[in-house]
Amino acid sequence: MKSFVLVYERPTGKLDTMEFPEGQRHEAFALRSKLQRTAGPETEVVVFHANDLQELRSTHQRYFASVGEMIAKQHA
Amino acid sequence: MGDAPSRSQLVKIGKALAAGTETPEQLDVLDALLARCDEVQARARDDLAAALPRFPKQSSGPLDVRGRTKTLTTLREKLQRMGGQTLPVVRDLAGLRIVGDLLLHEQDELLTFACEALGVEVDQVRIIDRRAEPMRGYRALHAEFVLDGVRVELQIRTERQHAWAEIYERLGDALGREIRYPQEQTEPETSSSAAQTALAVVMIDHMERVSRSLDRIEQLAAMAGRLRSGVLRYEVDGVSIGDRLVRNAALTAELYEQARRELDALARILDRLKQRGEQP
Numbered sequence: 001m002k003s004f005v006l007v008y009e010r011p012t013g014k015l016d017t018m019e020f021p022e023g024q025r026h027e028a029f030a031l032r033s034k035l036q037r038t039a040g041p042e043t044e045v046v047v048f049h050a051n052d053l054q055e056l057r058s059t060h061q062r063y064f065a066s067v068g069e070m071i072a073k074q075h076a
Numbered sequence: 077m078g079d080a081p082s083r084s085q086l087v088k089i090g091k092a093l094a095a096g097t098e099t100p101e102q103l104d105v106l107d108a109l110l111a112r113c114d115e116v117q118a119r120a121r122d123d124l125a126a127a128l129p130r131f132p133k134q135s136s137g138p139l140d141v142r143g144r145t146k147t148l149t150t151l152r153e154k155l156q157r158m159g160g161q162t163l164p165v166v167r168d169l170a171g172l173r174i175v176g177d178l179l180l181h182e183q184d185e186l187l188t189f190a191c192e193a194l195g196v197e198v199d200q201v202r203i204i205d206r207r208a209e210p211m212r213g214y215r216a217l218h219a220e221f222v223l224d225g226v227r228v229e230l231q232i233r234t235e236r237q238h239a240w241a242e243i244y245e246r247l248g249d250a251l252g253r254e255i256r257y258p259q260e261q262t263e264p265e266t267s268s269s270a271a272q273t274a275l276a277v278v279m280i281d282h283m284e285r286v287s288r289s290l291d292r293i294e295q296l297a298a299m300a301g302r303l304r305s306g307v308l309r310y311e312v313d314g315v316s317i318g319d320r321l322v323r324n325a326a327l328t329a330e331l332y333e334q335a336r337r338e339l340d341a342l343a344r345i346l347d348r349l350k351q352r353g354e355q356p
Contacts, residue, residue, distance in 0.1 A: 010249035029114055029145075033107045036148040037100075044147045049118070059140055059175070062246045068346050070243045071339045 001049040003028035004056060007035060008063050010042045015063055017053065025049065080112070080225070081105050083164045090163025093148075094155040110145050113170035116226040117143035120172055120194055127193035128174070131186055134301055137235075139176035139186075145169065167220045168229035175238045180207065180298040183217050183232050190230060196221045207237075212280060213287030214241060236290045244283055251276045275345065282342040289335040296324050296331075 003020040005028050020028040028047050036045040046063075050056045057064045065073070081089070089106055092098040098106075121143035128139045146154075146169045155163060178186065191198050204218040215237045219230045233241065251272070303317050303324075315323075 013246075013249070025114075025118065026111075029111060032147075033110070037103060039149065041149065041152075044149045046144065046147050047114070048142070048144065049121075059142055061242045062249070065246070066346075067243055067246050067250065068343055068350075070239075070246060071343045071346075074239060074243075074339060075336065 001051060004048050004050065004053065005031050005035070006044070006046050006048065006063055007039070008044045008046065009040075010044065013066060019053070081109060086164040087161045090155050091160030093152050093163070094160035096152075106148075110169065113226050114145040116224050117145060117170040117172055117228065120170075120223055120228065124172065124174065124190055124193055127189070131189050133176075133178060133182045133186075134305075135177035135179075137177035139174055139178075141172065141174045144171045144173075146171065165227075167227045170223075170226050170228045171231070172228060173231040173233065175233045175235060178232075178234045179301045180234075180294050181302075183207075183234060186232055187217055187219050187230070190232070191219065191221065194221075194223060196223060207291070210287060210291075212244075213284040214244065215287060215291060216241065234294060236294060240283070240287055240290060247279060247283065251279070275349075279342055279345060282338045286335045286338045289331045289338070293328050293331045293335075296328050300324050 002022055003025050005018040005020070007016040007018075008014070018028075018031065032045050032047045039045050048056055048060060050059070061070055061073075085105065086109075089098065089102045092102055093106075121141055124141045128141060131139065146166075151163075151166065151169070154166060158166075174186065174190065176186075187201075187203065188198055191201055200221055202220040204220070206218060207215045217232045219232070221228055221230070300321055303321060
């Protein structure tokens with residue numbers, strides 16, 4: 001599985017993602033540790049593991065979609 | 077990797093994090109602890125991913141298992157809510173989550189199955205059933221246990237529970253995560269923040285009503301599953317199983333419609349906020 005470091009600003013939903021190839025789990029975690037030291041109080045720096053970003057979009061919608069988009073998806 | 081930090085060391089770090097006065101050296105210790113949590117949850121995730129295809133359930137849909145290690149931001153917030161001295165007993169530094177198309181009783185069975193797959197004795201597990209006692213509408217089945225010396229929280233959610241939780245968390249991100257812990261609010265309110273709070277309460281009320289509808293839908297689905305499998309015999313007042321299933325389906329459709337109306341009302345509020353250039 002690849003690793004993804006997500007830098008997510010809660011109030012705005014702004015998201016930056018960094019992708020690490022399979023086998024670089026520790027490198028991803030080290031980057032998370034570094035980034036979160038300087039992150040603001042409303043910013044989350046989180047590491048997830050998935051085959052691709054599309055998979056994460058499905059399993060962790062909160063980081064990728066607005067509330068309105070998530071509701072629309074439920075109606076679809 | 078060095079020795080695990082002592083309890084007193086963790087208490088000091090927890091207090092410093094809560095106060096925002098942590099030193100780089102304390103963060104180094106915390107990073108090492110979280111890296112250890114990450115290792116443990118990653119191994120556990122892989123073990124669960126290998127075992128879950130053997131879990132018997134009615135739906136053929138897959139079970140998704142994910143792991144995560146708590147972020148510094150959410151850990152700091154938790155320590156501010158609970159008191160910094162609680163760092164040694166924070167139970168979800170390492171987290172696992174299984175989501176799938178599950179009936180309610182399958183959710184319970186999956187908890188036992190997952191613990192066995194991880195080699196955790198069930199009597200060493202603390203179970204928190206948020207279906208029986210929802211928190212602001214949040215429903216799920218949680219288990220807490222120690223794995224390789226690390227406290228782990230396992231969440232088991234049905235797809236409906238997960239979809240609800242995702243919307244609620246995103247709403248919390250936009251409105252302020254204190255909506256998830258309303259009793260913690262300490263700042264005096266200005267008229268503008270009072271209006272925001274009132275709006276947040278309305279939105280949360282919609283979400284709680286959605287949660288109650290989903291709860292009933294899942295109870296009806298569990299009953300239907302048991303009727304179909306013959307586990308449950310339900311013939312009251314001359315109502316056959318077939319008729320019961322038809323009524324069950326009609327009630328389920330009605331509950332979905334109720335949930336849809338609540339979400340629509342929530343979406344309309346969001347649209348108005350967006351038109352005014354306000355989040356979320």
